[in-house]
Each structure stands twice: as C-alpha cells, then as structure tokens.
Amino acid sequence: MKHLTILVPDVQTANSTIACIVGAYQIFTGANNYWEKKGNNPLFKIETAGVAEESSFINGLLTIKPQVNISSLKKTDLILIPSLNPEFKTALKGNVLLIDWFREQYKSGAEVASMCTGAFMLASSGLLEKRSCSIHWNSADNFRSLFPGVHLKTEKLITDEHGIYTNGGGYSFLNLLLYLIEKYYDRETAIYCSKIFQVEIDRQTQSAFTIFTGQKSHGDDVVIQAQKYMEDNFYEKISVEDLSKRFAVGRRNFDRRFIKATGNTPIEYLQRVKIESAKKAFETTRKTINEVMYEVGYSDVKAFREIFRKLTGISPLDYKNKYNKDIGNGIYS
Template sequence: MKHLTILVPDVQTANSTISCIVGAYQIFTGANDYWKRIGKEPLFTIVTAGVGTEAVFINGLLSMKPQVNVSTLKKTDLILIPSLTPEFKTALEGNILLIDWLKKQYENGAEVASMCTGAFMLAASGLLEKRNCSIHWSSADNFRSLFPNVNLKTEKLITDEDGIYTNGGGFSFLNLLLYLVEKYYDRETAIHCSKIFQIEIDRQTQSAFTIFTGQKSHGDDVVIKAQKYIEDHFCEKLSVEDLSKFCSVGRRNFDRRFIKATGNTPIEYLQRVKIESAKKSFETTGKTVSEVMYEVGYSDTKAFREMFKKITGISPVHYKNKYNKNLNDSLYDKV
C-alpha cells in the first residue's frame, strides 16, 4: 500500500488552507472506498502531518490536529501541500521544517503536489527551479517577484513535471485531486469521484477566470504612466512609438522597462486591456460580438476572435453564453 501525506501548516495559513486539507482527505478516502467496493485493496494509507500539535484557522474559529509529526514519517509516496497566504514573502518557523522534510522526501522518491498558493512553499524548497508552475492568477505577481527562475504558467490549470504537480487557484485544487486520482488509481475511479463530489473532470485551463488588472507594484513611474495611458485610450489606435514618445523615453529603453515591470510587452498589455474590457461587456450587456469588437478597438473579426481565445481559452460567443446572466435567464424562460 502506498502512503499519502497531507501537510498541515501551522503558520502562513489562509482560510482556504483547511478547504484543501479536508477536500484532499475526502477525495482520496472516496477513491479508496470505491476500490474496496469493486473488490480491490485500498491504494493509499492517508495521514495528515505537521510540525505542531495543533493548527488554528480562520481567526481561531477552526482548529486541526495533525495525525502525526512529519519527523516520524521516514518514507511517503505522495505529498499534498495546501494553499497558504497569498501575501507569502519567505518561509517562516514551522514551514521551514516542512520544506526541509518535503525536499528530503522528494529526493527519496516521493512525488509532491501543491494546491493553489501552496506553490509558494514548494518554490521556497527550490524544487520548482526551472520547472513549470501554476498558481492563482491574483498571486502571480508576488510569486514572480519572489521566484523569478520558476516558469510560471498562469493559464494552466495543472502542471505535471518530474513528479511535481501544481495547480491554479480557488477551488480548482479539486481538479488537481481528480487528476492525481486518475494517475494513481485509474480513469474509472476518477470519473466516480467526479460524480460523487460533483466536480467537472478534465478541465485544462483557468484563463477564463483571470481578471486582468496589470502589475502596478513595480515602482517604475514611467511604466505606470504608460499603463494608465493604455487603460484610458485602449480603444484608440496606439503604437509603441506613440507610447514611448508620450513617456519621453527611447523606444528600446521603453520596451525593456515595460517588460521588466509588467511581464508583458506594451502590445501584449494593450491586447489584454482590450480583451478585459470586452469580457466585461459580454458579461453585462446584450451587445453582439461585432459591437463589442469595435468598441474595444478591433476592426478585424478574425483577429479579435483569435486574440480573445488566446487570452481566455474560449471563444467570444462561448464566453458571452457562459457569463451573461440576462442571456441565460432568457434561455431558462424558453425551456
């Protein structure tokens, strides 16, 4: 029988930390129970493990006692790291001990999966250096500043590389758990768990959930000035030359500073601002795709559709049908 360890941090936690711990325990217990029902031996022994005697969550409202101390676990096969505070800066106190332990376990053959902002702990261990990683889109800027050598893939819902798994944000950790159930058990068990816990299986991207606000904590006043101008004039015809002149900076230097500060080229930033505006129109108005396209400064339908899908992962029509409440209400009325 394999061994699964669900970590219980006692510092740098968030409200979502306990959701990840309980969700992981339920889903893997459900997978074990399913195997017993079909005549197979349970695949995993499941334990929660920490370094303290008790972890407290949600301002003392809930507490959890880890079943074992990690120091007593000499060998495990799979380690799950729950989400942590999105304001993570450096590993503190008990989390340092957890990091040292999971590094040794990985070197000893264990696989490691981080849920949402649990990627901060995983990256702090050094195991994500030069590897791909996903995280909640709202924590991406902080993550990049702390771990510039990690290949952050915020459009990905799940990454899988060298026995290290990460996933996006919020409750998408449930999709990672299904992914791991399929990998360790089988497809049949993953489908069973998806039905029992009512989780959509095979989700691949979190792009449609991203709200683009632009990285503005970089401290470069020239780039801030350019960002504000783009956001105020995105529906107009803008060029990088116009922006660099507006900011009184040479084109090459402007490009370099903008990319360093925001993680996007000026053109990429402009496109993301346009598409974010288009998304809001689709969500809140009855405008057609063509009307929204012209409103945000596109004149080529194909180019607009391709850029919208590149950024959100779905087509404009699909997005509108999915998120426009008035449209959905009218559909329900016809049923």
C-alpha cells in the first residue's frame, strides 16, 4: 500500500488551508472506497501530518490535530501541500521543518503536489527552480518577485513535471485531486469521484477566471507612467515606438525595462488591458462582439478572436454566454 501525506501547517495559513486539507482527505478516501468496491486493496494509506500537536484556523474557529508528526514518517509516496497565506514572503517556524522534510522525501522518490498558494512553500524548497508552476492569478506578482527562477504559468490549471505538481487558485485544487486520482488509480475512478463530488473533470486552464490588474509594485516610475497611459488610452492606436518617445527612453531600453518590471512586453500588456476591458463589457452590457471589439481598439475580427482566446482560453462568444446569461432577463435593460 502506498502512503499519502497531507501536510497540516501551523503558521502562515489562510481560510482556504483547511478546505484543501479536508477536501483532499475526503476525495482520496472516496477514491480508496471505490477502488475497494472494484475488488482491489486500498491504494493509499491517507494521513495528515504536521509539526505541532494541533493547528488553528480561521481565527481559532477550527482546529486540526495532525494524525502523525512528520518526524515519525520515514517514507511516503505522495505529499499534498495545502494553500497558504497569499501574503507569503518567506517560510517561518514550523513550515521550515515541513519544507526540509518533503525536500528529503522527494529526493527519496516521493512525489509532491501543491494546492493553490501552497506553491509558495513548494518553491521555498528549491524544487521548483527552472520548472513550471501554476498559482492563483492574484498571487502571481508576489510569487514572481520571490521566485524569479520558477517558470510561472498562471494560464495553466495544472502543471506536472518530474513528480512535482502545482495548480491554480481557489477551489481548482479539486481538479488537481482528480488529476492525481486518475494518475494513481485510473480514469474510471477519477470519473466516479468527479460525479460523486460534482467536480468538472479535465479542466485545463484558469485563464477565463483571471482578472488582469497589472504588476505595479516594481518601482520603475517610467514603466508605471507607461502602464497608466496604456490603461487610459488602450482604445487608441498605440505603438511601442510612440511610447518610448513619449517617455524619452530608447526603444530597446524601454522594452527591456518594461519586461523586467511587468513580466510582459509592452504589446502583450496592451493586449491584456484591451481584453480585460472587453471581458467587462461582455459581462455587464448587451453590446455585440463587434461593438466591443471596436470599442477596445480592434478592427480585425479574426485577430480579436485569436487574442481573446489566447488570453482567456475561450472565444468572445463563449465568454459572453458564460458570464452574461442574466442579460436576457432584463437586468441590464
């Protein structure tokens, strides 16, 4: 029988930490039960593990007593790291011990998966260096500044590299659990869990859920001015050459500074601003695809559709239908 360890941190936790712990325990237990009903032995022994006798969550509203202390766990096969406080800066106290432990377990052959902002703890171990990682889009800027050597893929719902798994934000950790169940059990068991727990299976992207706000905590005043100009005038024709001249910076230097500060090229940033405005229009107005397209500064329908799909994962029409179903009931009339 394999061993599954669900970590229970005692510091730097968030309200979502307990949801990840309980959700993972429940869904893997459900997979084990179904596996047994098919005539198999349970695949995993599932245990919660930590460094403290108990951990408190949601301002003391709930507590969890880990079933085992990590010091007594000499061997495990799969480790799940729950979400943490998104204001994470550096690992503290008990989390340092957890990091040291799962790093050694990984070296001994265990696989490790982080749920949402649990990626901060995973990255602190060094195991994500030069590897892909997903995280909640709202924590991406902080993560990028702390771990520049990690290849952040916020558009992806799940990453899977060399026995290390990460996933996007919120309750999408449930999709990661289904992914792992299919990988360790089989497709049939994953589908069963999907139906029992009513979690959509095979989701690949979190792009449609992203709200683009732009990275502005970088401290480059020229880039901040350029960002503000693009956000205020995105519907006009703006070239990078015009921007560099406007702010008296050479074109090559402007590109370099902009990418370093925001993680996007100026063109990519402008596209994201335009598409974010288009998304809001689709969500809250009766405007047609073409009307919105022209308002955000596009004149080519094909180009608009391609860029919209690239940044959100779905077409403009699908996005409008997904998020604007109440318009037909007269809410915005």
